[in-house]
Structure formats: structure tokens, C-alpha cells
Amino acid sequence: MWLRDTEATWKMNFTILWFVLLFCGLILAQDEGTAIETQSCFPDMCNLLKEFGAMREKLGAMETRLKDSETRLKDSETRLKDSENQILELKNKEFGAMREKLGAMETRLKDSETRLKDSETRLKDSETRLKDSETRLKDSETRLNDSENKIVELSNKERTKVIFSASAGGSGRIGPFNTDTTLIYRAMKTNIGNAYNQFTGIFTAPVAGVYYFTIFYHAGGEHEVKLLLYKNNEVVVMTRDHQSDSDTADNGGNAVFLQLQQGDQVYVQMHAKSHVWGFNHLTTFSGFLVTQM
Known part of the structure; x- marks a missing residue:
């Protein structure tokens, strides 16, 4: 831009000088009668012509330099455009490569997210199956404990005699x-x-269950016989025989199944004014555990 302004200024000055010289030539043409040599011109005019020549030379040099500058400027602009094109091409290449890398990364990211979702789904399924297994295991353990308790209970029942x-x-x-x-x-x-x-003559149930009891007696006829089998304070069964002058000996008895709780008591009471015969082989009281409850 500065070079163009300078060129316009020099062209304007050159035009002005051209008109000045033309004017001077017209004045010299009017004085043909005067013998004037080329070297005898007016001093001011000669100086002006000299200055004009110098200025013309400078102007030529300036024009040459201006052309060189314009040529160099065009070269610089061409090189700048080439550089810009190269930069743009590199940018496009880099952008394309980055875009490809970005696309590949997005694809890998999507694949990773898909695999992660699949893993989370499988993990949830595994957790659900694990909870189910733990629940089933607890149920199995509970059933096993119940079975073991029943086995122990049955074993205890079998061992309880x-x-x-x-x-x-x-x-x-x-x-x-x-x-x-x-x-x-x-x-x-x-x-x-x-x-x-x-x-004490008292039987105490060690465990809950069904028991079988029997009572038998031997006695004479001169007195009444009356034996009562009690469960705690309740009469359950009895055996008896009336007094008889003609019957000198009597035998009798009774038996019963009783469901007892642990600690229940069973015993035999002899009614007032009744009797039995002792000895080791006559009057007996027996019982046993039939089954444990």
C-alpha cells in the first residue's frame, strides 16, 4: 500500500515537471534572435533541469525498486498462499486423522459401554441367583436343623427306657x-x-409320653380290699373285693394306659379299713413307657 502511494506521488511530480519544461521551451522559442548556447541557459532553469534529471533517475530507480518490491510481494503472497494452503491441507489431514481417531474412540467407547451394561446385567443376575441360593441354603439349613433335631429327639426317645x-x-x-x-x-x-x-411308692414320669400301668393284689376275705390308682390327685382305675366270711382268699387287679407329662405322678392308695397281703411275690405295682410324645 505504501509503495503504491509513493508511485502515485512520483507520477504527479513528474507530470508537473513536464508542464514546467514545456512552458520553458515555449519561452525559448520566442527568443530565436538571441544567440544562446546550450550551456548559456538561465541558471535557475539549468538547475531545475538538473534536478529534474536527478529526480527522473531517482524515479526510475524507485520504479525499478517498486517493480522489484511488487515482484517480491507477489512472490511473498504466492508463498503465503502456498503456506496457507499447506497449513489448511495439514489441518484437514490432521482433522481427518483426529476425526477418524475420534470415531474409533467413540466406537470403542460404545462397545465398552455395551459390554459394561452386559456385565452389569450379568452381575445383577448373579446377585439375584446368589440371593436365591442363599435363601435356599437357609431353608435347607433350617430343614437340616429340624431333621437333626427330630433325629436327636427320636434318638432320645429310643434311648429313654x-x-x-x-x-x-x-x-x-x-x-x-x-x-x-x-x-x-x-x-x-x-x-x-x-x-x-x-x-414313697410314687412313680414320677421322666418324659412326656404314654405309659402302661398294672396293679395286682392277694388278700384274705375277712376284710375288704380296695386299691385305687391315682394320676396326680385324680383316681384313674381301681380294683376291689368285698368282705366275705366264706371266701378265705382273693386275687384281683387292673391295668390302664395313661398319657403323662413330664413330672406327673402315679401311685396306689389303699382305702381305709381295707388290706392286702405282702410278701415278695403277691401284691405288685408295675409300669413302663410305651412311646414318648
């Missing part, structure tokens, strides 16, 4: 007494489980 048998003992008649009296069978025959107490 309760069997006893005892006779009244003594050397003759027992009774009669003025009040009801618990008959104590002192002569033990069998006492597996130690549920019968030969000192």
Missing part, C-alpha cells in the same frame, strides 16, 4: 388302716430309668 416293677414285700397282711394310705411297694424287681421311688 422307663420300666419298673415292685411288690409290696413284708411278711404278712398290710392293713387295715383307719385312713387312706399310699401303698409302698418296697421290693424292687426292675427299675430302669429310676422313675419309681421305693421309699
Whole structure:
């Protein structure tokens, strides 16, 4: 831009000088009668012509330099365009490569997200199956514990043996007494489980279950016989015989199944004014555990 302004200025100055010289030539043409040599021109005009020549030379040099500058400028512009084109091409190439890389990365990212979702789904399924397995395992453990408890219970039932048998003992008649009296069978025959107490005459159930009891007696006819089998404070069964002058000996008995709870008591009471015969082989009280409940 600066070079173009300078060129316009020089062209304007050159035009002005051209008109000045033309004017001077017209004045010299009017003075043909005067002998003037080329070297005898007016001093101011000569100086002006010299300056004009110098300026023309400078102008030529300036024009040459201006052309060179314009040529160099065009070359620079061409090189600049080439550089810009190269930069744009590189940018396009880099952008294309980056876009391809970005596309590849997006594809890999989508694949990773898909695989992650699949993994999360499989993990949830595994967690659900694990919870189900844990629930089933707990149920199995509960059932196993129940089965083991039942097995232990059955084993305990099988191991629990309760069997006893005892006779009244003594050397003759027992009774009669003025009040009801618990008959104590002192002569033990069998006492597996130690549920019968030969000192109190009371059987105490060690476990809940069904038991079988029997009572038998031998007595004379001169007095009444009346034996009552009690469960706790309740009469369950009894056996008896009336007084008889003609009947010198009597035998009798009874039996019963009883469902007892642990700690229930069973015993035999002899009614007031009744009697039995003792000895080791006559009057007996027996029982055993049929099944545990």
C-alpha cells in the first residue's frame, strides 16, 4: 500500500515537471534572435533541469525498486498462499486423522459401554441367583436343623427306657388302716430309668409320653380290699373285693394306659379299713413307657 502511494506521488511530480519544461521551451522559442548556447541557459532553469534529471533517475530507480518490491510481494503472497494452503491441507489431514481417531474412540467407547451394561446385567443376575441360593441354603439349613433335631429327639426317645416293677414285700397282711394310705411297694424287681421311688411308692414320669400301668393284689376275705390308682390327685382305675366270711382268699387287679407329662405322678392308695397281703411275690405295682410324645 505504501509503495503504491509513493508511485502515485512520483507520477504527479513528474507530470508537473513536464508542464514546467514545456512552458520553458515555449519561452525559448520566442527568443530565436538571441544567440544562446546550450550551456548559456538561465541558471535557475539549468538547475531545475538538473534536478529534474536527478529526480527522473531517482524515479526510475524507485520504479525499478517498486517493480522489484511488487515482484517480491507477489512472490511473498504466492508463498503465503502456498503456506496457507499447506497449513489448511495439514489441518484437514490432521482433522481427518483426529476425526477418524475420534470415531474409533467413540466406537470403542460404545462397545465398552455395551459390554459394561452386559456385565452389569450379568452381575445383577448373579446377585439375584446368589440371593436365591442363599435363601435356599437357609431353608435347607433350617430343614437340616429340624431333621437333626427330630433325629436327636427320636434318638432320645429310643434311648429313654422307663420300666419298673415292685411288690409290696413284708411278711404278712398290710392293713387295715383307719385312713387312706399310699401303698409302698418296697421290693424292687426292675427299675430302669429310676422313675419309681421305693421309699414313697410314687412313680414320677421322666418324659412326656404314654405309659402302661398294672396293679395286682392277694388278700384274705375277712376284710375288704380296695386299691385305687391315682394320676396326680385324680383316681384313674381301681380294683376291689368285698368282705366275705366264706371266701378265705382273693386275687384281683387292673391295668390302664395313661398319657403323662413330664413330672406327673402315679401311685396306689389303699382305702381305709381295707388290706392286702405282702410278701415278695403277691401284691405288685408295675409300669413302663410305651412311646414318648
